[in-house]
Amino acid sequence: MMRLFRVELRRLWWRRVTWGVALLAVVVGGITVALGVGSAQPPTDAEIAEAEGYYAQELEWWEESGAEQVAQCEAEQADDPDPAADYRCEDMAPRLENYLPPTVDYFPDDADRAWMTEAVSDGVDGTEGTDPRVAEIQGSFWHGWSGLPGTVPATWFLLVLALVVGVSFVTAEIGAGSLGMWLTFEPRRRPVFLSKTLAVAVGVLPVVLAGWVVVVGGLYVVHAAFGTVGEATAAAWTEVATFTGRLAVAGALAGVIGVALGVLLRHAAAAIGVAAGAVWVTSALFVGTTELQRWMPGTNIDAWLRGGATYGVTVVRTGTDGVPYQEWVERAVTQGQGGLYLLGLAVVLGIVALLVFRRRDVS
Template sequence: MRLLRVELRRLWMRRVTWGGLLLALVVAGLGVAGQIGSAQPPTDRQVAEAEAFYAEELERWEENGEQQVEQCEEAEAEAAADDPGADFGCDDMAPRLEYFLPPTVSFVPDADDREAAAFGVPPDRGESQDPRVAEIEQSLWTGWSGVGAAAGYAPAFLMLAFVVGVSFMTAERSTGALGMWLTFEPRRSRVYGSKALAAALGTVPLVVAGWVAVAGGIYTLHAVFGTVGPVAAEDWVEIGAFSARLVVAGVLCAAVGTALGVLLRHAVAAVGAVAVVLWAGAVFGYPLGAAQRWTPTTNLTAWLEGGTAYGVAQELRDETGMVTTTWTTEVVTGLQGGLYLLAVAAVLTLLAVVVFRRRDVA
């Protein structure tokens, strides 16, 4: 405990740590500012224009609506011959005023936004469809919403925790402070453990401050404009669960940063290596097919959001030689995502301890 208290003080005496906290607040401020336009309700002028267009469209609908519905039903019947589940929405073709209003984002996605988000995933809608996919598609983190926008900034706070963890080890090695410290406390395992734990726990305020600032700021913004929307009790429970998972992810990211600081020895190398891995997982994830299950970005998303889904394309050749592409949707659970992150942190930490005990720190 004595070493841990010393390392925590040293961590927060560093300008990099305070700079990370300041940068987290700046990122949160930019996130809140970016939501100002979308959180505002329509102005009186926009409402008046929408009502005028709606009145014109309603007049045309009263003249030709029945004919349009009949045509739609005929087309739906023809499509049903090949696809019994075909639904063209013929019963819901009448114009509505909200169709002519500019979209307004609520703090949590409403039912329409969550349903629209499902169109972004091209799953196989057959009987083999995993029921968990529907739960993920309808979750709080899908659709267009203020809380979803806030969650989009969470990886930035995790990256800052990682950078602080890297710098905490590499800076002391490059300045010789680490070698000096080992003359007072020669038990290297204890030194590494105290530094890794200090980085993991010491960066929690950074992650929490950034998340609270962006989520609280966006909520306040919606409250001011009156666009919070109906936030149910289960929504607050899920936001709280996301916050807790984010803190755990921040602890693991800082521990990974400390480990890579030892293994790669240079901050630029450690940060660059992680940036390349994350970039490759995001850019080349689709060609990996089912192997997307094991990319860091997929598992991080699954952990933070309590589960995530990804599409896999399969090319099938029929009897005539024609090639068709079918889609299936696979699920990565939040449990797998958490175990994945824990395993990565544990393996890198174990390697770092072995290297730290044997390598010359000079």
């Protein structure tokens, strides 16, 4: 088995497709870094002066009309049938930071995450049916949309590349007929399948990690040049290390799923299309509608990568006056569920593919 694994791993990295995908992963990382350059720059003196001018004008208007605006806001909140409704009327006053161009730190500080946790908690506390873990998840490090946490969506493309490596490794051999020839030298199909699967699971790690290292290192250099690194604490770097580990596991499982789909569908375009279509269709059909969102691939991948995910459903409530109204309720999906979901998906598809591979003609 180990001899077959070493042979398959060498064959995987002899393929130009694997090297091309690895290069593409680096390019994706570079593009992600380039997109983050603008937001890493602090505002210039001219931009600060312009923002102060707009702020002064708005403040002058607020001194004249602010009390009226707050009173109107409080009246609308009082008329809302939802007793937990909070229009944040006390936060309507203009603030200078609202007029400055957005500047983000590489590591979002505790204050940035604290306001998010507080805002979510305001909608969670006392709301029937809302998972109390929602506030903790949405206020966690990787649920930010700026700095390094804002690059999480780019890692999805790295997982797609891992899947492509697994699919192409199998379908290319099936299409060229070399797999049938290989089985004449090694007729035991189960070791052949398992060695290919293991080789892909290990072989895709450099592809996924290369792109992620470019993102982590490149963005750090950019933010350090502008002095916007933020709080580079040991806890922050620990978050980066644990995320890297979760990404590596997800990449390996994506490669395994790619091998299984390649064996089952035999054509690269069909396998990749089915995988992409499954994620897109399930996300599009069930977003904001039913509790089935909990079991969608996209939700669980996000939960595994970010350390938890949330989704929302609309439920009907009855106000104190007896009038029904709709309310948005948040649910939580834990990191553990996301990991078990990905592992279970890879294992089930792998077993089905192995059973098919042992009986199907591959010539």
